[in-house]
Amino acid sequence: MTTKITDSFFDNWDEKYPFLNDFPLYKNYEMFSSHHDQSIKEHTMCDAFIDESSMEKKYILSLCKTADSILRTIRSIHNKNLDAASENCKYLSYWLYYEVKKNNIMSENIKELYDVLDEDITVYDLHNNRCILKNFNMDSESFNNKRKLYFHFEMLKWIQNKHNYDNEKTLLNQYLKECVNFYKEIIQGDSCQKNEPYKQELRDFFNTYKNAKQFLSQKSLLTSTDDLDIPDIPTCSTASLRLRVPGGEDEPTYPSMDFERRYSSDEDADMGESNAGGVITTGISFSIFLGISLMSFFFYKFTPFGSYVRNGILKNKNMMIETEEETHNLLLQNEENENMNLEIPMYRMQYNSVQNF
Secondary structure, rough: OOOOOOOOOHOOHHHHHHHHHHOOOHHHHHHHHHHHHOOOOOOHHHHOOOOOOOOHHHHHHHHHHHHHHHHHHHHHHHHHOHHHHHEEEEEEHHHHHHHHHOOOOHHHHHHHHHHHHHHHHHHHHOOEEEEOOOOOOOOOHHHHHHHHHHOOOHHHHHHHOOOOOOOOHHHHHHHHHHHHHHHHHHHOOOOOOOOHHHHHHHHHHHHHHHHHHHHHOOOOOOOHHHHHOOOOOOOOOHHEEEEEEEOOEEEEEEOOHHHHHHHHHHHHHHHHHOOOOOOOOOHHHHHHHHHHHHHHOOOOOOOOHHHHHHHHHHHHHHHHHHHHHHHHHHHHHHHHOOOOOOOHHOOOOOOOOOHHH
């Protein structure tokens, strides 16, 4: 009896697309569900780190023990095929995160689960990028889009490796139409920012679908091509790119004319303030000068200070006249000295030889 896979992506898969059941993705999910259905009683590392203090904790412990059992199976595969082990761990990442999101597990318990399984990976010698269990840490809608894009990508990849589709042509075209409808549904409801968490899966799906369609067309397995075409992945235009600012408002990345006007207005305001400041400063200086002049006049005319100033000025004036007269007499003496006859005996100088002494 076939184990029922718990992931909704594979609902009624046996009836809808039985020819895809031999592909690795489906086989692995069948194996994961089989492990999850079993009651694992043996003691594992999960028991040492996760208690059963609540119903959610009990479920986390059960999920951890299931993943532990799967990791041991992957280790045996790893000894034979490194690529297969890595791919199985990728499948396990999607299966595990789908289970915790489906059951609305709290984030702290999700972290505890992944921390324990990281230790398991080391114990089973699956570390060093041999096995990575990714905690996607995203909302349910983004994760479901990411997961389904990846699943379809895997199926389309393996479709190109299968060469015998006898009596499966109708179902094959039906599956391709499902891929097209799902892809259109995503890109029509997506914005540039919204598809960021799964942009790589979107690109992988798009390229692989085009290749698979071409492969099947060459084998004349397509009943129609018009309804199997898919539009290109939408790209963000430069004008639609926006930045998130601390206040929570979206602002354009390019400068606006309003900014230029605001900048010019600010400049004019600054210049106006500067000119006003200059006028005020000049007025204050003039008032101080006028006040000092009036006070000086008052002291000069109506206080003894005025007569003191007049006497001081007169005294300085007399001193200046005397100085000028003395300077004039000195100049006259210099002129007389210059006109003297140096031949007059009283001014004649005789130079005697040393021999005269």
